[in-house]
Amino acid sequence: MKKFKRILSTVLIATLSLSMFSGCSSSEDSKRIVRIGHNQSSSHPTHIALTEFEKYIEENLGEKYDVEVYPSELLGSQVDMVQLTQTGAIDFCVASNAILETFSKNYEIFNLPYLFANTDAYHAVMDDESITDQLFKSTEKAGFEAVTWLDAGTRNFYTVDKPIESPKDLKGLKIRVQQSPTNVEMMRLLGGSATPMGFGDVYTALQSKIIDGAENNELALTDNGHGDVCKYYSYDMHQMVPDILIGNFEFLSELPEDEKAIFEQGFKIVNSVEREEWTKAVEASKEKAEKEQGVQFSYPDQAPFVEACKPLHQTVLENNPAIQPIYDAIQEYNAMYSSAE
Numbered sequence: 001m002k003k004f005k006r007i008l009s010t011v012l013i014a015t016l017s018l019s020m021f022s023g024c025s026s027s028e029d030s031k032r033i034v035r036i037g038h039n040q041s042s043s044h045p046t047h048i049a050l051t052e053f054e055k056y057i058e059e060n061l062g063e064k065y066d067v068e069v070y071p072s073e074l075l076g077s078q079v080d081m082v083q084l085t086q087t088g089a090i091d092f093c094v095a096s097n098a099i100l101e102t103f104s105k106n107y108e109i110f111n112l113p114y115l116f117a118n119t120d121a122y123h124a125v126m127d128d129e130s131i132t133d134q135l136f137k138s139t140e141k142a143g144f145e146a147v148t149w150l151d152a153g154t155r156n157f158y159t160v161d162k163p164i165e166s167p168k169d170l171k172g173l174k175i176r177v178q179q180s181p182t183n184v185e186m187m188r189l190l191g192g193s194a195t196p197m198g199f200g201d202v203y204t205a206l207q208s209k210i211i212d213g214a215e216n217n218e219l220a221l222t223d224n225g226h227g228d229v230c231k232y233y234s235y236d237m238h239q240m241v242p243d244i245l246i247g248n249f250e251f252l253s254e255l256p257e258d259e260k261a262i263f264e265q266g267f268k269i270v271n272s273v274e275r276e277e278w279t280k281a282v283e284a285s286k287e288k289a290e291k292e293q294g295v296q297f298s299y300p301d302q303a304p305f306v307e308a309c310k311p312l313h314q315t316v317l318e319n320n321p322a323i324q325p326i327y328d329a330i331q332e333y334n335a336m337y338s339s340a341e
């Protein structure tokens with residue numbers, strides 16, 4: 001199946017590359033095809049939101065645009081899709097923060113552990129255009145810009161044999177993390193042993209006890225089966241990292257003002273629908289994990305974790321002073337929403 005998927009992706013990418021030279025409109029009525037790619041399934045909140053975007057654009061500009069949404073890496077990996085968006089072979093794709101960081105170091109701010117005091121502060125920051133515009137427009141020279149953000153929840157530790165109630169519980173444990181120097185250093189500061197690996201290898205590594213646990217949102221338990229092996233999920237909330245919908249800069253800049261307004265409203269719909277669907281998906285995932293997989297959820301005191309990771313904040317800010325204003329603005333929201341609790 002994976003081999004067939006790779007072959008299909010290769011054929012689609014080749015076709016899209018050729019379409020750049022033969023014109024973008026391939027339908028009989030010469031509609032402009034707008035192609036969007038992402039790496040989630042067709043039942044994921046991301047896909048549901050993008051299909052609502054498709055409906056909205058076609059309802060308002062259907063005489064000119066035909067929107068096509070490609071899920072499940074049908075247009076290649078996220079790296080492939082970002083490159084296709086850069087060149088204009090496709091128009092939009094959903095990209096991870098880690099990939100965008102390679103184009104603009106400003107995005108590394110989201111890798112900082114315990115950056116946000118809570119989800120209210122996180123959402124308020126991401127909805128504040130005076131903050132996000134500094135990030136979203138920082139990749140224009142690379143040929144694309146961010147048009148909206150997608151909620152990917154909170155990243156938390158989950159383990160096979162024991163719950164994580166404090167940093168000392170991580171001592172001696174091998175925890176899978178994303179392949180990022182920041183995440184490796186986070187685990188060192190918390191006392192655990194970071195084991196970077198691709199997400200597709202995590203289930204087997206947990207099952208064979210090559211690793212003792214991992215960190216991700218709740219959907220990893222059910223959608224990826226990790227809850228079949230890991231029975232303890234601890235809400236330390238060490239990261240809240242958004243996914244980003246990016247668009248080809250040339251396509252966006254050449255839209256007439258009236259059409260641009262409709263597309264911008266469409267981006268707001270993507271954000272709103274995805275967040276609503278994400279909340280539903282998390283609730284369903286937790287219920288399934290508890291009732292069908294026997295996962296126990298716990299809520300440890302976050303303060304010791306935060307304190308252990310403070311040196312990492314200082315190091316990152318010293319190495320990248322450009323993100324200091326963004327960091328300071330986030331701290332203002334943290335203070336606001338912490339006092340409201």
